Amino acid sequence: MRFYQLEKFINLHDGYRRVFKIDEHQLLLLQHDGERHLFEAQCPHRGHSLETAHIENNCLRCPLHGYQFQLNGGHVRVVSEEPCRPLRCYELVYRDKDLGVLL
Numbered sequence: 402m403r404f405y406q407l408e409k410f411i412n413l414h415d416g417y418r419r420v421f422k423i424d425e426h427q428l429l430l431l432q433h434d435g436e437r438h439l440f441e442a443q444c445p446h447r448g449h450s451l452e453t454a455h456i457e458n459n460c461l462r463c464p465l466h467g468y469q470f471q472l473n474g475g476h477v478r479v480v481s482e483e484p485c486r487p488l489r490c491y492e493l494v495y496r497d498k499d500l501g502v503l504l
């Protein structure tokens with residue numbers, strides 16, 4: 402596994418949101434209520450981008466069909482069509498003044 406630097410701490414704030422492309426991975430880093438989360442950037446239902454997904458009741462709501470995934474753990478909370486797997490979460494790694502991920 403290799404460390405990939407994503408962002409500097411100093412740039413993070415509530416409302417922060419950014420998509421990173423690393424090799425075949427597309428990752429969504431966001432901060433909400435002081436907590437930082439790193440998810441796959443595409444919805445596990447049908448692959449829509451979650452970059453503009455709203456946050457409601459501590460869930461990320463996909464703009465396409467409204468499926469909701471818990472910020473903590475990515476569990477599926479609301480579905481409107483067929484079931485889908487949870488949203489993949491990645492562990493954030495803190496190094497010096499940087500935030501990153503091991504891939």
Ligand code: FES
Binds near residue numbers: 445463
């Ligand atoms: S693609 Fe996200 S809910 Fe369907």
